[in-house]
Amino acid sequence: MLLSIAWKNVWRNKLRSLIVIVSITVGLLGGLFYLAFSNGMVQQQINSSIxxxxxxxxxxxxxxxxNDEIKYGIDNPENKIKKIKSLQEVKAVVSRIKSVSMISSAATGTGTTLNGIDPEAEMQATDLYTKITKGTFFKTxxxxxxxxxxxxxxxxxxKIKSKVVITIQDMSGNITYGAFKVAGIFDTHNSIFELGNAFVLKKDLTDLIGYHENKITEIAILLKHNDMTxxxxxKLKNxxxxxxxxxxxxIRTWKEINPILKMLNDMTIQFTMIFVIIILVALSFGIVNTMLMAIMERVREIGMLMAIGMSKVKVFFMIMLxxxxxxxxxxxxxxxxxxILITITNKTGIDLASVAEGLNSIGYSSFVRPELGIFFYFFIGSMVILTAIFxxxxxxxxxxxxxxxxxxxxDV
Amino acid sequence: MEHFLAKFAKHIKKKVIELTRLIIVISYLEFICLLKIDFWDFTMSIIKTINLNKIYDAETEIPVHAVNDVSLEFEAGEFTAIIGPSGCGKTTLLNLLGGLDRPTSGTVTIDGTDIIKLSSSEIIDFRLRNIGFVFQAYNLVPVLTAKENVEFIMQLQGIPKQQREERVLQLFEQIGLKDRLNNRPGKLSGGQQQRVAVARALASKPKFVLADEPTANLDSKSTSNLLDIMEKLNEVENTTFIFSTHDSRVMKRARRLVSLEDGKVVSDNNQMEHR
Known part of the structure; x- marks a missing residue:
């Protein structure tokens, strides 16, 4: 009974109710899209990083x-990799030799981390080969x-086929040099990663620095889903x-390896949620104003309901409903x-070409796909109900x- | 001697029986007193006010004595009009009788219950189960149909759907609006709306109906129509009607006229005796 009357009362003044409904719709649309956009940006950054x-x-x-010294490596990596691969959550495992080095061309030189990799295994664990824009990923x-x-x-x-010289410390601690030819150039839209990493064949690096064949510095594990981390x-710790x-x-997860990324993720969600809550609080004032107007217009009717015997609890409940x-x-x-908007923009993506350079320099992709988990819809839905009750x-x-x-x- | 003793014993026996009877009567009277039953009150009054006063702005320099020492009794089945000029206290008296307002002093007893002593939630429930209201401006809920407006009060009382349906049909037949069951108030004339308001007031089968200026917004035909219906309901269902009015058409039809002036009862006439 109260449900029916309350619902009918909502549509008593259609224009006023529609204005409130549209303002809530637009408020939520703005808030949720902003949340999805920020979340998409961060998730993309996390996924891309992983x-x-x-x-x-x-x-x-x-x-x-x-110390970042290559002498501190992991012995017998194959046994460990075999064990890790037995876990059902694991999609791919790859071993690397990483060392700090100087890379120089005829024009200039800079510091970079040299990654000695096995291309076939690396292609299972990372998508770097898909980012090649010039040349090939070691198919040369x-x-x-x-x-x-x-x-x-x-x-x-x-450019491709250009010669570069790598200056690196060998196992004995002596500085050694090696000439390499550029076989491929990748573009990850992440300036920091692009400037800080160069990839060579594991065997070439082992030969250059005199590293043990059965030793590596890093084992990287890609999981079937990030939630399984x-x-x-x-399991690995056991x-x-x-x-x-x-x-x-x-053993470290991506959150420990790149704590800034985790912090960025948490902060972005928190900030955008605060933004959405501010929108809801602002909307609540509009709702209060509308409902007060509705009550002022119905003083006689509410008085009549109380006069004929409608209890205060029921009157309160009716207004609340x-x-x-x-x-x-x-x-x-x-x-x-x-x-709808988030689904469409997730499929089409949003190209922020005008600010691409700035975003890339801080490690973000300029092509954003907004995304929002179902949890956020339920959470915001609950917040709307709470706001309404408030x-x-x-x-x-x-x-x-x-x-x-x-x-x-x-007299009304 | 033997004869004397027999006569004495017979006398004692008689006195003991008389004494026993007396004790029984006294015990009965004590029991009556204990139950606080007014043994001598044989009237059928359902509303009784004693020294009822309502003063507005009592603490100010110009207090308004809206109801002034009113002691009245209304019996079941009455068709009474409270009359008097504007501002004489008719509506205030009705509000006090209906428990919508609290008196400054005095008592209002309805069917043995002193409603002044009821808490605010108790008085709301008391109104729901005992009093029907008809307002000058009809005050129907515009978003509900005529049927829903009448049914609503029964829903508040928790009456089952089947009984509600039957009662609604019966009332709409009595007010002659059976074909307007599903019309919203906006689609009804003033007179029709007031008839629906009367049906709403009677839906909960109240002990009495308080109607505040029920004909003030109606034309002659609608007034006559409404009064016919209320008279019929008064006769058929023995519903007590108490109106406040300064409409001469209503006064003519009322069987008792209580006249107020400056909050005081200046006359209380049973018109049936005069007719």
């Missing part, structure tokens, strides 16, 4: 992390091939408990419209304070 750069989990010798007959980023190539002023980390206890191995119905209608339309208290209290004897005779 797929192209750091993978979900990495294993190192703990001393390597302190060139001797000592090297794959570098576009930004680095630009800085060194080199924590579970897999726990699997390699003795190595961890003897300080031979350390009206507010909730009004807000939920706007909320549902707003959530649905947001879902907004209904004042008008409902106003209605309860009416004196039926005076209210029934009031």
């Amino acid at each position: 797929k192209t750069e750091i993978s979900n989990i990495q294993l190192h010798n703990p001393k390597y992390l302190i 007959k060139l001797r000592n091939p090297i794959v570098i980023g576009e930004k680095l190539a630009k800085k060194l002023r080199v 924590n579970i897999t980390e726990t 699997m390699f408990a003795s190595e961890i206890n003897s300080d031979e191995l350390t 009206e507010t909730v119905f009004l807000s939920i209608t706007g909320g549902i339309i707003g959530l649905f419209a947001s879902w 907004a209904s208290v004042l008008p409902a209290r106003k209605a309860l304070k009416l004196n039926p004897a005076e209210a029934v005779r009031q």
Whole structure:
């Protein structure tokens, strides 16, 4: 009964109700799209970072992390990789030799991390090969091939088949040199990564620095899904408990490897949620105003209802229901419209070409695909209901304070 | 001697029986007193006011004595009009009788219940179950149909759907608006709306109906129509009607006229005796 009356009362003044509904819809659309856009940007950055750069989990010798010295490597990596591959969450495992080096061209030189990789295995674990814009990903007959980023190539002023010289410390601690030819240039839209990494064949690097054949500095693990990171980390810690206890191995997830990325993710969500809450609070004032107007127009009717025996609880509940119905209608339309907009823009993507350089320089892609998990829709939906309940208290209290004897005779 | 003793014993026996009877009567009277039953009150009054006063702005320099020491009794089945010029306290008295307002002093007893002593939530429930209201401006809920307006009060009372439906049909037949069941108030004339308001007031089968200037917004034909219906309902359902009015058409039809002036009862006439 109360539900029916409350719903009918919402549509008593159609124009006014529609204005409130549209304002809620537009508010939610703006808030949710902003949330999806920011989330999409951050998630893209996380996914790109995981797929192209750091993978979900990495294993190192703990001393390597302190000194970056290649002598602190992981022995017998094949056994470990075999064990890791037995986990069902694991999609691919790859081993690398990483060392700090200087890369020089005829024009200039700069510091970079040299990654000695196995291209076939690397193609399973990372998508770097898909980012090649010039040349190939080690499918070349060139001797000592090297794959570098576009930004680095630009800085060194080199192109495909150009020669670069790598200056690196060998196992004995002596400085050694090696000449490499540019076989491929990749573009990840991440200036920091492009400038800071160069890739060579593991065998070429091993020969250059005199590294043990059965030793590497890093094992990177790509999982089937990012959500499995924590579970897999726990499994790995149990699997390699003795190595961890003897300080031979350390296991880190992408959140530990790149804490800024995690912080950025958390902060972006928090900031955008605060933004959405501010929108909802602002909307609640509009709802309160509308409901107060609705009550002022119906003083005589509410007085009559109280006079004939409608309890105060029921009057309060009726006003609350009206507010909730009004807000939920706007909320549902707003959530649905947001879902449509986010789904469409997720498929088409948004190209921020005009600010691409700036975004790329801080590691963001300029092509954003807004995305929002179902949780956020439920959360925002619940927030709309809470806002409506909060907004209904004042008008409902106003209605309860009416004196039926005076209210029934009031001229409206 | 033997005869004397027999006569004495018979006398004692008689006195004991008389004494026993007396004790029984006294005990009965004590029991009556204990139950606070007004043994001598044989009237059928359902509303009784004693020294009822309502003063507005009592703490100011110009207090308004809207109801001044009013003591009245209304019996079941009455068709009474409270009359008097504007501002004489008719509506205030009705509000006090209906528990919509609280008196400054005095009591209002409805069917043995002193409504002044009821809490605000109790008085709302009391109104729902005992009093029907008809307002000058009809005050129907515009978003509900005529049927829903009448049914609403029964829903508040928790009456089952089947009974509600039957009662609604019966009332709409009595007010002659059976073909307007599903019309919203906006689609009804003033007279029709007031008839629906009367049906709403009667839907909950109240002990009495308070009608504040029910004909003030109606034309002659609608007024006559409404009064016919209310008279019929008064006779058929023995519903007590108490109006406030300064409409001479209503006064002519009322069986009792209580006249107020400056909040005081200046006359209380049973018109049936005069007719």
